[in-house]
Amino acid sequence: MPIVAAAVVVPLGLLFFISGLVVNLIQAICFILIRPVSKNLYRRINRVVAELLWLELVWLIDWWAGVKRSGCLGSSLAVMKKSSKFLPVIGWSMWFSEYLFLERSWAKDEGTLKSGVQRLKDFPQPFWLALFVEGTRFTQAKLLAAQEYAAATGLPVPRNVLIPRTKGFVTAVSQMRSFAPAIYDVTVAIPKSSPAPTMLRLFEGRPSVVHVHIKRHVMRDLPETDEAVAQWCKDIFVAKDALLDKHTVEQTFGDQQLKVTGRPPKSLLVVTAWACLLILGALKFLYWSSLLSSWKGIAFSALGLGVVTVLMQILIRFSQSERSTPAPVAPTNNNNKGESSGKPEKQQ
Numbered sequence: 001m002p003i004v005a006a007a008v009v010v011p012l013g014l015l016f017f018i019s020g021l022v023v024n025l026i027q028a029i030c031f032i033l034i035r036p037v038s039k040n041l042y043r044r045i046n047r048v049v050a051e052l053l054w055l056e057l058v059w060l061i062d063w064w065a066g067v068k069r070s071g072c073l074g075s076s077l078a079v080m081k082k083s084s085k086f087l088p089v090i091g092w093s094m095w096f097s098e099y100l101f102l103e104r105s106w107a108k109d110e111g112t113l114k115s116g117v118q119r120l121k122d123f124p125q126p127f128w129l130a131l132f133v134e135g136t137r138f139t140q141a142k143l144l145a146a147q148e149y150a151a152a153t154g155l156p157v158p159r160n161v162l163i164p165r166t167k168g169f170v171t172a173v174s175q176m177r178s179f180a181p182a183i184y185d186v187t188v189a190i191p192k193s194s195p196a197p198t199m200l201r202l203f204e205g206r207p208s209v210v211h212v213h214i215k216r217h218v219m220r221d222l223p224e225t226d227e228a229v230a231q232w233c234k235d236i237f238v239a240k241d242a243l244l245d246k247h248t249v250e251q252t253f254g255d256q257q258l259k260v261t262g263r264p265p266k267s268l269l270v271v272t273a274w275a276c277l278l279i280l281g282a283l284k285f286l287y288w289s290s291l292l293s294s295w296k297g298i299a300f301s302a303l304g305l306g307v308v309t310v311l312m313q314i315l316i317r318f319s320q321s322e323r324s325t326p327a328p329v330a331p332t333n334n335n336n337k338g339e340s341s342g343k344p345e346k347q348q
Contacts, residue, residue, distance in 0.1 A: 009203045009204070010305060010308060012064075013309070014278075017088065017308055018278055019052070019053070019278065020056075023052050023053045023089075024093060027046060027096035027097075030045050043125070044125065050097050053089070053093050056270065061197075062263045062267060065201065065202040065203075065204075066205070066207035067207055076128040078094075078100070079116075079130070080094065080102070081101065082103045088311055098120075100113060110167075110171065114171060120176075121178075121179050129172070133233060133237070134161070134162040135165040136162070142162055156241070158237070158241050160241050161241050166234065170229045173219075181219055183217045184215070184216055186212065186213070188211070189213075190210060190211070191211065192248075213253040
């Protein structure tokens with residue numbers, strides 16, 4: 001990490017991890033003391049507490065880095081790989097917030113997914129459940145493997161997306177039909193003129209542009225059988241691939257005017273409050289402990305900064321992805337990063 005970047009990343013990292021640990025502690029206390037008495041009350045409290053962490057990321061994107069988007073989805077859960085829950089702060093908060101964690105082994109994951117989705121049936125507030133149907137992050141090697149598989153099996157050869165793994169999607173739809181009114185098909189692309197918004201760029205405050213295309217599908221309009229739902233999902237990805245081809249040429253998803261939501265003041269207020277509390281706490285702690293008055297204290301402080309730097313490197317690497325390039329059969333160059341997710345929605 002360059003020295004200039006470290007000078008920015010380390011203070012923001014300290015703010016994020018210390019406030020995040022406070023949030024995790026509050027979540028743990030609520031999980032132990034409140035959840036056994038009232039699961040609904042715990043969920044309501046946890047939503048407010050978790051927002052104190054996630055709004056920091058919203059501030060990082062909207063205020064600090066100035067990323068321009070077409071919208072933002074709130075109150076969201078997600079289906080993640082199991083290792084994600086071990087990430088300090090973020091992963092722990094996901095676990096307390098009842099994210100669904102899978103091992104990428106259907107023999108183990110089928111029961112986990114079914115029970116996890118069913119737990120959401122009595123969720124006391126509206127929510128989004130993000131399901132990344134590809135089951136993995138996009139890389140050039142995975143795109144090449146998907147193209148080879150499609151060519152060998154007679155499927156449409158993808159140019160911008162991976163082939164969806166439909167078992168999890170079909171299971172989620174079958175379990176959520178009774179209480180999820182809609183599925184949102186989300187496609188994300190980055191214009192050629194904009195660099196990808198990596199975690200490092202966000203911490204450095206360098207802006208990017210992200211285009212988001214969202215299409216709503218009413219749940220009752222989906223096919224009834226599992227086989228038909230699986231084919232419906234595959235057809236959606238074929239259409240998504242064509243949509244990303246269009247974006248490559250036109251640098252837009254369509255004729256519709258982009259909607260910019262602006263910068264939410266709530267995230268700025270939360271980060272300002274956290275910064276003031278932590279600075280005041282740090283000054284009081286340093287005054288009380290005289291930590292910097294001895295070499296041992298200085299060494300301990302340096303060790304703490306080193307740990308934060310390592311954790312930030314892990315977070316940055318975990319967030320990295322790749323832009324897609326066209327398949328050999330594609331006639332045009334594609335510099336877009338295409339991502340997608342199906343988001344079943346629950347409303348009250």
